[in-house]
Structure formats: C-alpha cells, structure tokens
Amino acid sequence: MSKIYLFLAIFFVTTFSNAQAIYKSIDSRMLGQERQIKIQLPRNYDKNPENHYPVILVLDGDYLFEPIAGNVDFFSYWDDIPEAIVVGINQAGSRRADTYADDIQYFPSKSGKNFFDFIGGELFPFINSTYRTTNFNVIAGHDLTANFANFYLFKDRPLFQAYINLSPDLSPQMAGRLYQALGSTGSQKWFYLATASNDVAELKRSIEQLHLQLNTIDNDNLHYTFDNFDKPFHYSLVAHAIPRALEQIFAAYKPINLEEYEELKTDDSSPLAFLNKKYGTIKNLYGVNLPVRLNDFLAVGKAIEHKENWDELEKLGELALKQDPDSMLGSYYMAKSLEERGKTKKAMRMYESAYDKKEAGFITADFMIRKAELIKKDFGY
Template identity: 45%
Template sequence: MQKITFLLVFLIGTSMGAQVIYQPFDSEKLGERRELKIQLPRNYNPEDKSQYPLIIVLDGDYLFEPFAGNADYQAYWGEMPKAVVVGINQKNSREKDLFYDKEIFFPAHEGASFFEFIGMELIPYIESKYNVSNFRIVAGHDLSANFINYYLFKDYPIFRAFILLSPDLAPEMTIRVQERLSTLKTDTFYYVATAENDIVDLKERIIGHNSQLEALSNPKVHYKYDNFEGADHYSLVGMGIPKALNDIFSLYKPINRQEYTDHVLTYPEGPFKYLEKKYADIKFFYGFEKKVVENDIRAVASAALRNDDRDALRDLSRLARREFPESMISAYYTGMYFENENNLKRALHNYQSGLLLNASDFIDKDMLLDKIYSIKDKN
C-alpha cells in the first residue's frame, strides 16, 4: 500500500494564486520515495466539477517551474485552459530512470519501472486526488525527452501531447516514431525543438528526426518543429515551452482577428453556427467543455451585424441570457437583438435592466447608458 505524505503547501501570491504543492511519493514500482511538485490552477476548488488538462513534466528539478509559470500565464489570459502541472524530480535518479536496453533500445530494469511508475501509479493517484481530464501532456528535455517517446508505443497511448525539448534520441527511435505516428487514430500533438547552438550530436539527429516526420500525412497527428535561432541546449527550453503550449491549445484560443475574417464572417451557416461548432470541437478535441467567453460573443455579434444576420443575433441573445444571467452581457446583447429588430421598447427595457447587473470586461454602465440615450433620442 503506497503511502502519500504531504510536506508543505505553498500559496503563490494571495489565495487567488496558483497553489504549488511539494510532496514526497512512496512508489511501489520504484521501491523508493520520489519528490513531486504539483501546481493547481488559480482558485482551484475540489468541489467544483470542472476538469483540467494534466501536464506531466520529467526533469521536474528544473523544468517544472518554467512549465508551471507558462501554463499559469497563458491560462490567465484565456490562451489555454487552466491545468494541473506535475513535475517529477530526477536529480538523483535520472540515469537509472531513463535507462534503456542497449540492444533493443526500449526501457529496461529501472527504466521500465520508471515507465510503469508514471502510467500505473502517478497518473492514477493524481486522478484520484484532483479534477483532471483525460487530456494529458508529457514533456521532457534531452534524455527525458527521448524517454517520453516510449508512451507512443502503447496500444492506447496515455498522453495526447508530447513536448520534446532537444531530445537525446535513442538509436532507431526516428523510424519507430515515424511508423507509430503514421498509424495513430487519436488526435495527437507531437512537438520537437532544437536550436542553432544546440549540442552538435543531438542537433544532427533531431534534424534527421524532423526530416522524416515532416513528411507525415496522418491528419490525426499535429506535428510542430522549431529550430530556434541564437539559442542553445538550455535557452531553447524557455522558447519552446510557450510555443508548444500555444500550438497544442490553438483551437482553444479566443477568436482573433484572422479567425474572425477567415472563418466567422464567411461561415456558410452563419456566425452563430460557427460559434457552436467551435465550442463543440473544443469539447470533442480536448475532452472537456469550455465556457463561452465574452470575446467570442463580441466577435459573433459583430459578424451578425455586418452580415445582417438576425437569426444569429437572436440565438446569440439567448445564449447570453443563459450563460451570463447576472451580467450586463445578457442585457446588452438581448437589447442589441431587439434594437436590430426595431423593437425599441423591448430594447430599451433590456438596456435599462442591465444597469442593475454586474459589469463585464467589455460592457459597463456607460455603454448601456449610451444605448439608452440613443433610443430615447429616436423617440
């Protein structure tokens, strides 16, 4: 029976900040204790049913902090979902943890035990303790970046995204990864980074790795590669982490100018149907729901007005009332719909009712008053 002992919980900043837990973990697979670092999302509430992606970081001694910081930063701005980040310290066990057989080039001995520790002990424990989703990311640097490839070869990989920062690739790894990625049937992200001044031997193999993988034609594999100019084996980590997270969660991001122009305005079924599809795709792709954000409501409203799409405005007003009943958002977009229908009486009523609700990031009392005075001037 494994024993879990909590040592210390640090709250970064105020109670509103991300929680970082430093915790020893007694592993039966490894037959010894390992040190974990766990960052929970800001305002994490165990009673809340929200689920969060899980990011497992090898070489947690030095990789955890940059991953935790980037995940917290991007989530703060809505560029990615809040996530649970778990780092595994390996300073005193790295060589044996990442060991692979020199004949078959797969994990053996302590390396096989460490492989099983992550999949059979660590992840089940995190799932039992925290509200994490099935969308899991794994990351490593040089030797540990090579090691995470082995999770691809399971019949049903336990990770959906792989971040390899300057991987020290084992022999035959490239051809094995290419063959495996060609047959995957689940959407999978695979990110590789090197740098202009990376370790020469590693860089040569990584470039060869990329030359094989860039020819992949499997639509289920989302492959990205970076060769950072002016960076070296260590500084590329600071460049690769935000780039990888940005690529992995590109679908999750709020609607930007390019998406608005290329897709929202031109979607054949109208902008509101595009919004529904975007959020359905997020749920299907990542396995968890995203609450509609105000930025995307604004984008759809703008497109509906530009295209004179009254049905889209009507559906958007209903969504606003359903999702934001206590916010000025609901009153503003309902009023916008009735104003567009030239039902000024109902538009005025909604704008006025919004004065008693909570302001949002983009809508305040001044905006509602402008609408109210504009309608009264028309009368």
Template identity: 45%
Template sequence: MKNFYSLLISLFFVLNIQSQAIYKTINSYKLEGDRELKIQLPRNYNPEEKRTYPLIIVLDGDYLFEPIAGNIDYQSYWEDIPDCIVVGIKQANTRSDDFFYDDESFFPAHEGAAFYEFIGAELLPYIEDNYKASNFRIIVGHDLSANFINYYLFKDQPIFRAFVALSPDLAPEMNYRLGERIKILQQETFYYLATGDADIKSLRSSIIESDSLISSIKNDKLLYKFDDFEDANHYGLVGRGVPKALNQIFGLFKPINAKEYKEKVLTYEGSPYDYLVKKYEDIEYFYGFEKKLIENDIRAIAAASNKKDDLESLEKLTKLVKKNFPDSMLSAYYSGMLYEKEGNLRKALIQYKSGLLLQPSQFIDKEIMLEKMYDTQEALND
C-alpha cells in the first residue's frame, strides 16, 4: 500500500509539470515586508473567459503546495473535480511567527494576528484582482498551520467554505471552541480532519478527541469527514489525506458513477433529464460556479432514459447536447439514438452519416459512428 501511494504522488508531480507554478511576491503592509507565493492556474486558464475557479489557499506552501497542486491537476484532468486556482504561501523562515497565538487567550496575537489579517485583507483581494477566482474558497494546513486555519471559522461570516486540517497541532481549548462554533454554522461548510496510527502521539490524542466532539454535533450545514490512516506517520498521511479531502469537498461535483446511477438516477421521482438539471443546479448553488456539461453524465442520463423508455427525457437531453456540443459527434450520435427510439431509422441513418464529418469526443469516434451507421442500414434492409 505504501508503494501505491508513493507511485500515485509521483504521478501527480509528473502531471503537474504541464501546469508549472507561477512565483509572485506580494508586498504586505500587515506583515511589513514581502511574502512569496506559489500560484498554479488551470491548464486551459483563459483570463478573458467569464468563468471563475475555486480558490485553494495552502499554508506551509514551501512543502504542502506541490501535493495539493498535483492532486488538483490530476483529478481535474479526469473531470473528477473542477479546475482550481491553487495559491501556496511560503513560510519556511516565518512559520513560528505566522502561527503565533497568545498564551492566555490562545488566539492569534502579534505577528500571528498580522498574518491572520494578511490573508483576508491583502492576499484574497490580490488574487481576486489578478485572477479569475470564485467565492468558493478552501484553506489547507498541516501541523501548526492546520490549527491556524480554524481561526477563520470564528468569523461571523467565514471567508472560507472548506477546511482541510492534516494532523493539526491544536491550541489549548481549540477542541471546545471548534465544537461550539460548528454547532451554529449558518452556511454549508466542509471540514476534513486527518491523523494516522503512527502520528505524533500528543497530536493524535487531541485529534481523536476533536473527531469525537465534532462527530456528535448535529448541524445539517456541516459536511464533515474524518480519516485515521493505518501505517501513516505525521508526514506520510498528507499524501493520503489530500485526495480524500478533495473527494469530500467536491463529492457533489463528481461525474455520475455506477452507484449514483443505480441508487439515485434510476430511483429519482422525476425524469432522468430532471435529475441532470437538478444535479447541475445544486453544483452551482454549492460551489458558486456553473459546471460544464460532461460526456460521462450525458451517457448516464441517456442510459437511464432508454431503460425507462422515457422518450421525452431523451429528446430534452439531445437538444441540450446539440446546444453544448454543436460541432461534436455527440450531437449526431444522440440525435440518431433518439430517432432510433422513435422508430425513424432513415433519419437516424442520416444523423449517423453526418456525424462522420464532426469532431470525435471522449467516447464517440469514427469507428462507433460507422458501426451505428452499418447497424441502422442493416435494420432498414431487413
């Protein structure tokens, strides 16, 4: 299992070559000096487009940026999660100051308070002024920085929607305070917490206690996930926790899989097409951006429409495909499928033939179009 995760992390780093980090320096009046940033933009990032991207702020960016950026690049390539903007803050020489908290109040003080304000008052405006970042923001930390991210939950209106705490070194009273704050959350908030059986003993004990407390809280606005990894130490658990956290945060965004198809699409009270519309509306509501229609979901809804003999649903899906993919074989393929279901094989054949002149998609290529064309022609001759 160790070798598997090592291979997976290596693969993330290799793929990440195609989306190299941009190094920027921001001058901060809060910190009274410069702070270096690492920024990864999506592969096909276009500043002229209207779309925006979820923003991921990575503390301890000197070593934590690459695992996060690599995971984002890999999973978004396969459309499992959305393209994101990843920003890492370099803190190697300022770490103890940045995460400083008062010995009595246990809240950020002095340099720690300045760093806390820097993120909200300077860093976020800088990123939003220069890049297409959405309001759906994630913050990630490990060890001391994983404790620090919790302080942003205590704002009346938290500036982050998702928190990833990897083996946090929790401040005194943080468990109690965190529990009290989570009880009264008013906005859907994702919270991921992780430790491992070989984690630092003192940290692990506090984290297990924190999980017990959070798990007992009843609040529909909290979307919580905890992992206690086997055979994982304080540093190794990062490579395993990051993809699990992203899966938790972007669970709704994921393509329709076999489980969702069987348990939700086929059992949905409305039509399969209605399910698709609601899924994409929910994504926009939760994440604040519109998801582009993907072929995997088209196939799932078409299969459900066929299984239920729901021609109306298939017709609506076909129109949606034509609108979104006018130059793709997809439009001809699903138009032909609709005509076949209606019993109009001649029109179906015309659609399949016309598709040969269009661009292939992820799953539909020339061979498939020819096969459909020959099958339809044979059915006509019978």
C-alpha cells in the first residue's frame, strides 16, 4: 500500500499540474524583507466566480509546495476533497531563523516570532483580500516547520483548523502543550501526525511518544490520525503521508460510499435526513456551498426506494428540482413517488414532462419514455 501512495504522489505532481502556480513577492514589514510565495488556485477558479475555497498553507514551500499542490489538484479533480487554494512560503536559507524559539518558554521568539506574526498579520490578510477564501485553513510542515505550525494551536482563536505534521522535530514541552490544547478544544480540529520506520531515530521516538499521549484524548471535536509507514525515510515519508492527511482532513466531504449506502438501506434512519446533514456538515466545516452531487442523489434515491418510503422520495424530488429544474432527476423521483402511491395519470404526465430535460445517470429520455408508455399500456391512458 505504501508503494502505491508513493507512486500516486509522484503521479499527481507530474500529471495533474494543469492548475498553474503563481509566484509572488510580499514586501513584509514584520520580516523587514521580501518573502517569496507560491500560490495555486483551483483549476476552475475563474469559471466559478461565486465559489469560495479553503486555504492550505505549506511551510517549506521550496520543496513541499509542489507535492501538496499536486495532490490537492488531483483529489479535488475527482471530487474526493474540495477545491482549495494552496499557498507555499519559500524558506530555503531562512527556515532556522523562521522557526526560532527561545530556550526558556520554548515559544517563537525574535525572528521566529516575526515569521509567526507575518503569517497571521500580513500573509493571510493578503490572501483573503486577493482571493475568494473560506474560513477553513490548513497548515502543513516538515520536521522544524511542522513543529512550528503547531504553535498556532495555542492561540485563543487559532488561525488554522487542521494541522499536517510530517515527521515533526518536537521542541521541549510541545507534546504536553498539544495534549492539553487538543484535549480541551471546543471547536473542530484536525491533527495528522506521521513518521516512518526509517525516519530519524530521535524524531521517531518523540513522535511515537506523542502519539501515545494524543491517542488517549477523548474529545469529539478532535479528528486525530497517526501513520507510521513501513520502510520510508525522513523525506520519502512525505509522499506517503500527504494523500493520507488530505483524506483525513476532508473525510466529511467525500461522496456517499458503498458502506454508507448499505447502512442507509438497512437501518431505521431517514436517507434524506442523512443527505441534508451531510451537506450541512460540508458547509459548516469547510465553508463550501456544494450542490448535492449526482452520486449522492442516486444513492439516497435508491435507499429510499428500497425502503418504499414514497413520501420521502417526493421530497427528494423537490430538492432535486429546486437544485436543477432542467434535469430529469427531480422529475423522475416525483413521478416514481406518484406512481407508487397510485396516482398513475399524474405520474405518466410527470414522466412525459421530462423528455427534453438533461439526462442524469441511468435516467435517460428513453428510460422516461418507457416508464410513461408502461403506464399507458397498463391503464389504457
């Protein structure tokens, strides 16, 4: 499995690079210098001026930006995660200064504090004022920068909701502080932690000890994932970890899968309520206004039909018609509901009314014609 992740990560970067990087220089008052950044906008950014997007900030952007941006582009292309704006900060030659912390409190100090304030006080205001962003922010880093990213968790109102820790070089007291902050968080937080069998030995030991602590946290607001990959080294583990981290952070966004569909068919819950809750969760967590996907309409529709809840199927049809009145989907659900409740003439007319609408999955013009013709044949209309 780890070999597959490595191959895919390389494939993402080399093949799915249609979303072009934008290179900018920010003249920072806090840093007293210009800082180079890279920005990847979603490939459909200009086509969808009404859409807003989460932001993924990549520290060590000189080498970490491309693999993360490539994965984001690939996964969002297949609709497994939302489209996102990826921002990388180049730190070649400055990462030690950028991550500097004092030897007493072990918090960012001097050049480290300046860099910390630059991200929150200059970079994000620039990104938010220039591009269409949501309030969901992710930060990713590797060893020193991964450790540094975690300092944002200790703010009263953290700038980031999700943290990708790729083999973090943990500073003194960091483990205890993370345990306390994540254990007591009153808002949704995602924390991804990764090491590997051939990681730097000292880092690996401290990361595994941190995992033992974090794994005991009982807090419904924390979404925690740990990976200890077999065979990768300190740098190669990055390629394995990135897709895993993105899948974990955006798990709620994914289309309804086969396991969820089978549960919807067999349990006592309302499939329509499940659908409404799912898309409400996507909006509340990620700030993304996502229309209900065809896959999810079809899964929920099949589950409702299996339960023979025809009143609920009618409500699903109303939702589909409201979202896209030009699609056959809503007309089919409305007609099917009418037919099963014995209102055959109305059902026939509803099937016929959809002949010239857009097809949706298995719902084609021929399919709708056959449905209407069968009613005519059976009832002599």
